Amino acid sequence: MSNRINIRDLAKMLGVSVSTVSKALxxxxxxxxxxxxxxxxxxxxxxxxxxxxxxxLRNKKSKLIALIIPEITMYFFPSVIKGIExxxxxxxxxxxxxxxxxxxxxxxxxxxICIQQNVDGVLLSITHPENSIPHLEMLVENDIxxxxxxxxxxxxxxxxVMINDYNVSKMAANHLVQRGCKRILALLGNSExxxxxxxxxxxxxxxxxxxxxxxxxxxxxxxEDGKLMVEEEFKKKKFDGLFxxxxxxxxxxxxxxxxxxxxxxxxxxVAISDGFLPHLFDFKVDYxxxxxxxxxxxxxxxxxxxxxxxxxxxxxxxYLELEVSLxxxxx
Amino acid sequence: MSNRINIRDLAKMLGVSVSTVSKALxxxxxxxxxxxxxxxxxxxxxxxxxxxxxxxLRNKKSKLIALIIPEITMYFFPSVIKGIExxxxxxxxxxxxxxxxxxxxxxxxxxxICIQQNVDGVLLSITHPENSIPHLEMLVENDIxxxxxxxxxxxxxxxxVMINDYNVSKMAANHLVQRGCKRILALLGNSExxxxxxxxxxxxxxxxxxxxxxxxxxxxxxxEDGKLMVEEEFKKKKFDGLFxxxxxxxxxxxxxxxxxxxxxxxxxxVAISDGFLPHLFDFKVDYxxxxxxxxxxxxxxxxxxxxxxxxxxxxxxxYLELEVSLxxxxx
DNA sequence: AACGTTTTCGAAAACGTTTTCGGTTGATAA
DNA sequence: TTATCAACCGAAAACGTTTTCGAAAACGTT
Numbered sequence: 001m002s003n004r005i006n007i008r009d010l011a012k013m014l015g016v017s018v019s020t021v022s023k024a025l026x027x028x029x030x031x032x033x034x035x036x037x038x039x040x041x042x043x044x045x046x047x048x049x050x051x052x053x054x055x056x057l058r059n060k061k062s063k064l065i066a067l068i069i070p071e072i073t074m075y076f077f078p079s080v081i082k083g084i085e086x087x088x089x090x091x092x093x094x095x096x097x098x099x100x101x102x103x104x105x106x107x108x109x110x111x112x113i114c115i116q117q118n119v120d121g122v123l124l125s126i127t128h129p130e131n132s133i134p135h136l137e138m139l140v141e142n143d144i145x146x147x148x149x150x151x152x153x154x155x156x157x158x159x160x161v162m163i164n165d166y167n168v169s170k171m172a173a174n175h176l177v178q179r180g181c182k183r184i185l186a187l188l189g190n191s192e193x194x195x196x197x198x199x200x201x202x203x204x205x206x207x208x209x210x211x212x213x214x215x216x217x218x219x220x221x222x223x224e225d226g227k228l229m230v231e232e233e234f235k236k237k238k239f240d241g242l243f244x245x246x247x248x249x250x251x252x253x254x255x256x257x258x259x260x261x262x263x264x265x266x267x268x269x270v271a272i273s274d275g276f277l278p279h280l281f282d283f284k285v286d287y288x289x290x291x292x293x294x295x296x297x298x299x300x301x302x303x304x305x306x307x308x309x310x311x312x313x314x315x316x317x318x319y320l321e322l323e324v325s326l327x328x329x330x331x
Numbered sequence: 332m333s334n335r336i337n338i339r340d341l342a343k344m345l346g347v348s349v350s351t352v353s354k355a356l357x358x359x360x361x362x363x364x365x366x367x368x369x370x371x372x373x374x375x376x377x378x379x380x381x382x383x384x385x386x387x388l389r390n391k392k393s394k395l396i397a398l399i400i401p402e403i404t405m406y407f408f409p410s411v412i413k414g415i416e417x418x419x420x421x422x423x424x425x426x427x428x429x430x431x432x433x434x435x436x437x438x439x440x441x442x443x444i445c446i447q448q449n450v451d452g453v454l455l456s457i458t459h460p461e462n463s464i465p466h467l468e469m470l471v472e473n474d475i476x477x478x479x480x481x482x483x484x485x486x487x488x489x490x491x492v493m494i495n496d497y498n499v500s501k502m503a504a505n506h507l508v509q510r511g512c513k514r515i516l517a518l519l520g521n522s523e524x525x526x527x528x529x530x531x532x533x534x535x536x537x538x539x540x541x542x543x544x545x546x547x548x549x550x551x552x553x554x555e556d557g558k559l560m561v562e563e564e565f566k567k568k569k570f571d572g573l574f575x576x577x578x579x580x581x582x583x584x585x586x587x588x589x590x591x592x593x594x595x596x597x598x599x600x601v602a603i604s605d606g607f608l609p610h611l612f613d614f615k616v617d618y619x620x621x622x623x624x625x626x627x628x629x630x631x632x633x634x635x636x637x638x639x640x641x642x643x644x645x646x647x648x649x650y651l652e653l654e655v656s657l658x659x660x661x662x
Numbered sequence: 663a664a665c666g667t668t669t670t671c672g673a674a675a676a677c678g679t680t681t682t683c684g685g686t687t688g689a690t691a692a
Numbered sequence: 693t694t695a696t697c698a699a700c701c702g703a704a705a706a707c708g709t710t711t712t713c714g715a716a717a718a719c720g721t722t
Contacts, residue, residue, distance in 0.1 A: 004473060006678055017702045022680060032700060052447045053393060054678030056384045057707050064427075072412050074405040074607065082403050085430055094444060096395075097428050099416055113425060116383045142335060251611055258613040276405065280582055282589040282613060337708055348672045353710060363670060385708030388677050669718070675711090682705085691696075 005048050014042055025050070062118040065303060068098045068110050069125045075247040076274050076292045080149075083296025084123060091304060093120070102127050104135075111135050115142050121303045122146040129153040129194045145306045149299040151195045152319075159306060161299040161320040163272075165195055168288050168324050169202030172243050172270050175286065175326070177210050179268045181241030184215040185233055187226060187249045191219035199245045199272070215241075226252030234260065241268045247277045250285065257283055278329035288324045295322060336379050345373055356381070393449040396634060399429045399441050400456045406578040407605050407623045411480075414627025415454060422635060424451070433458050435466075442466050446473050452634045453477040460484035460525045476637045480630040482526045483650075490637060492630040492651040494603075496526055499619050499655050500533030503574050503601050506617065506657070508541050510599045512572030515546040516564055518557060518580045522550035530576045530603070546572075557583030565591065572599045578608045581616065588614055609660035619655045626653060 011018045024031045024039035056062045065088050085095050100107035126132045139146050147159040176184050186203050189196040207215055220226040230253045244250045250271045271287040278285035342349045355362045355370035387393045396419050416426050431438035457463045470477050478490040507515050517534050520527040538546055551557040561584045575581045581602045602618040609616040
């Protein structure tokens with residue numbers, strides 16, 4: 001089977017030329033309304049489906065958007081992807097997903113695939129900002145627009161969509177101080193990631209500004225490391241305030257928080273979170289809502305804007321800052 | 332910029348024909364080793380990257396695999412996607428992701444996009460088995476191989492990869508009985524989904540077989556509905572055993588389980604789970620490990636096997652059953 | 663030297679579109 | 693009647709590959 005019908009078949013059947021069919025199907029003004037109607041009806045009747053690969057080759061547009069992320073974890077990325085796919089679909093774009101596993105060569109490979117695949121744009125979340133610059137320059141050399149989301153780079157001229165890591169961490173620090181905590185632990189992600197450093201910076205600077213010195217900052221490599229470190233830190237000192245910079249770290253510390261609670265410890269927990277995980281826990285979590293869906297949607301929106309503005313330098317700004325608000329699981 | 336070099340440019344520079352370059356780059360035996368080497372070196376030097384769209388048009392292979400799922404939730408799907416992407420990447424395939432939002436017309440639309448995009452294969456998880464059959468037949472008409480994963484259809488001749496829902500539910504039922512439960516509640520997903528019905532069937536049949544009649548089965552529409560229903564059911568009767576058929580329902584019932592525990596209630600919880608969520612909870616959860624990563628990987632593996640076997644009817648079987656094992660979070 | 667065989671290469675068609683450009687038609691105005 | 697001008701349609705090139713087929717060259721055998 002698979003008698004996939006093409007534009008030439010249609011033309012032959014209707015006794016017109018392929019160009020006429022093409023124009024009719026694409027609503028070009030060139031074709032008389034009555035003939036155009038005939039052609040469209042025949043196409044509908046025979047279940048004609050245009051071949052995206054062929055049209056992509058012809059007009060150098062693939063209608064593909066690539067998403068490159070370190071890893072598809074259960075934290076955060078599901079809602080980001082949902083936001084992206086939701087948005088771009090409206091405009092006829094499709095989504096390709098790549099994981100680079102915190103591996104630079106894998107990241108490079110993914111970008112090369114994107115180039116070969118002629119994607120129209122790339123949405124990127126990278127973990128090694130400095131080392132990734134060459135990869136990004138490959139994209140600009142190939143005229144492929146991209147936006148960095150969630151995690152940025154310290155460099156002008158790249159489009160970025162993210163929260164203000166620095167400010168949000170300050171707010172978190174301030175929040176714990178306001179709640180009367182005396183001994184505070186901040187749990188931060190891998191110190192090689194600039195996002196961790198930015199959040200650490202905001203946190204510690206706010207602490208100093210508040211004249212608060214009784215706090216520790218702890219960078220952890222991953223989930224498992226986080227689990228261990230919380231416990232170790234608490235062995236050294238009994239904290240009454242905990243800041244975790246992500247859902248993953250919130251999850252990592254949860255087991256320990258439960259055990260502390262059983263020992264009657266009062267612990268103030270504040271997180272930066274997508275907003276769902278906190279509701280699974282049986283202890284109170286205040287969190288700054290870092291909305292993954294919104295992030296995905298806004299990043300996609302920005303992406304399409306860049307792609308459509310021939311001269312994207314005309315766009316309002318390179319950096320789009322997402323708002324965050326303080327919420328609570330009311331645990 | 333964007334002086335993307337193509338095979339014709341290479342040919343011109345080297346003073347050979349495009350066919351020669353093409354063959355050299357694809358290791359055809361047609362070209363003398365020395366010339367082939369020259370060509371490859373020049374290609375490398377000038378950073379030549381083959382255009383996938385063009386080659387896709389020529390040989391009618393897109394090297395794209397599509398994944399169509401109801402919705403990218405934090406439960407289960409992240410690990411499934413990871414498993415798929417991990418596997419297909421090794422063989423040069425790329426992944427496109429579509430959500431159909433439990434909407435049949437959206438599902439149809441996604442399938443049409445796949446056809447237009449000439450994807451080489453489709454991985455599908457569908458919620459409305461009966462109503463989806465026409466969509467699936469569209470795929471067979473267009474000669475696009477597909478495999479159904481996680482959720483199947485009651486029909487012969489489609490490739491499926493999943494766990495044995497019926498048996499696993501029986502095991503879950505048996506488990507609760509063995510643990511000495513006297514009043515058992517089973518929380519099941521949307522009753523329109525055949526997966527819910529299959530799991531319900533296994534559960535209730537095993538109950539009857541064990542001569543156990545003091546149990547309720549409760550189908551819930553979604554997460555929020557699940558939260559409400561658990562509470563309502565417990566108002567009617569004090570259960571001491573709870574079966575939840577998915578991570579989502581486990582999450583939905585968690586809040587209530589905590590509150591029961593505080594009232595001193597002893598509750599045996601058994602779930603079908605991807606294996607991570609249980610470890611976030613502070614109560615004991617036994618679970619039958621439904622490994623999402625493995626599911627994704629095996630589905631992808633099967634997909635590639637079908638695509639490569641010209642005559643896929645030669646494959647060992649249509650139905651691939653994944654093993655599950657009983658584990659516990661040791662809460 | 664003549665012939666057969668193998669190796670190596672290139673011309674051209676093909677994949678299914680879109681778009682440019684020119685030609686034909688019919689109507690309108692002079 | 694003729695010139696003008698839209699409106700409408702088609703031929704052909706182009707996008708960047710791969711593959712088929714035939715030609716030419718190189719080699720070996722008598």
